[in-house]
Amino acid sequence: MTCSPTPPSPTAHSVPRDSTAPVPAPALKRAVDWAIVSRRSIRAFLPTPVGLGEVHAILDVARHAASGMNTQPWRVHVLTGSAKERLSAAIAAVDNDGNAAGALTEPYHYYPLDWVSPYVDRRRKVGWDLYGLLGIAKGDKARMHAQHGRNYRFFDAPVGLIFTVSRALQAGSLLDYGMFLQSLMVAARARGLDTCPQVAFTKFHQVIHAELGIPDTEMVVCGMGLGHANPACIENTLVTERESVESFTTFHA
Template sequence: MSVAELLKKRISVRAFSDSPVTAQQVLDLLETARWSPSGGNLQPWKVVVVSGAERLAVERLAMQALSRNPGGEAGDHPIYPQGLAEPYRTRRYRIGEDLYELMGIPREDKAARLRAVARNYQLFGAPVGLFFVIDRSMGHGQWAHLGMFMQSLALVAEEQGLATCMQEAWAMVRDSLHQHFQLPDNELVYCGMALGYADRSAPVNGLRSERAPVEEFAVLRGFD
């Protein structure tokens, strides 16, 4: 499968089967993804991979942290900026409503929507969770390089028949994860990623989010 095909095929999977993923499979993915672009060859990424009992421990940690503090622990690195402007606000709203519609959850069913959000912290049933760590001293450029590494990993997983969901929701329990993983003070958990085999029968996995047309975001200058 070509890179173009993988890009168009990859989606954020939000329901996984119970098929296991081995440590060797994860290592093989990381072995390829480590060749991602990196400005100055800083390679500003670390990855904590959890499965089995450790995965369950992280899930419990998240639910306990959010029960104590429903507002989360995003701190000085919020997931979205305050006062999200257009067209970004509408795009975010639309993807949320499309997801709830596929899951059959109406707007007025607040309890069901909260249960759906909680699935983030169960890795949507995926057998493996990856947590991406960056040094606090790194700037915006290095955060972008970490994103390229994550994209590479997701595409390699897709090539191998696996599925992923990049999960910034884990930023809501960033401090608790930091303590649990015993990270040094200079390191920061950016986000998580669910990894496993997609449950193709789940309606929520039928969502393919829209993308703006090229003419909406690109300006070509100097061409004949």
């Protein structure tokens, strides 16, 4: 079989898409592995600014994530400064109103309706490990609410991201979206930045739609804080446990 010549790309890319690695293979492997393994959900950020040019560069890498039939379902809203503050304040006003918060609905089910083991055990462990670091006792609903409310300030990250997807698409596009989000977070790590993907935003989708002028044809997928981790905050010492390869893999020969 003879391959046809590759036509020139119609668009310019800031990162070359050729097959030549920019560094020797051993260094490349270490760098990529480090960016993936060192990614953690950061829950306290420094106020150090992140330039919009840097955010654009990260998105420019992430846009090359795989998607079924090249549908590229992602839509991204980048929030900084007063725009981020306005959204956080609008969500906080609803979150702190018991009646209003109780009437909220999710745009889609991210978590199972009925939790079973081992998933519920992992969920509980990460929650109590975090609260343990913060000194929040079981049953202290006021402090739990306050800590959870920090989600809606993007944990004080200088950049907040809100992701949406067309309602015309189906569940497969959420799989594609996961690859896009992971690519974004790995690209951020390669630049010395940290992230926290946040599904907590979804139940405030109506507030987000109103504040950002998002049409009803779009659905909120999640939010994300982006910036530099604050090393002085104890919550950033949380490292979640991961199962071994052998626990989830069956090799067939």
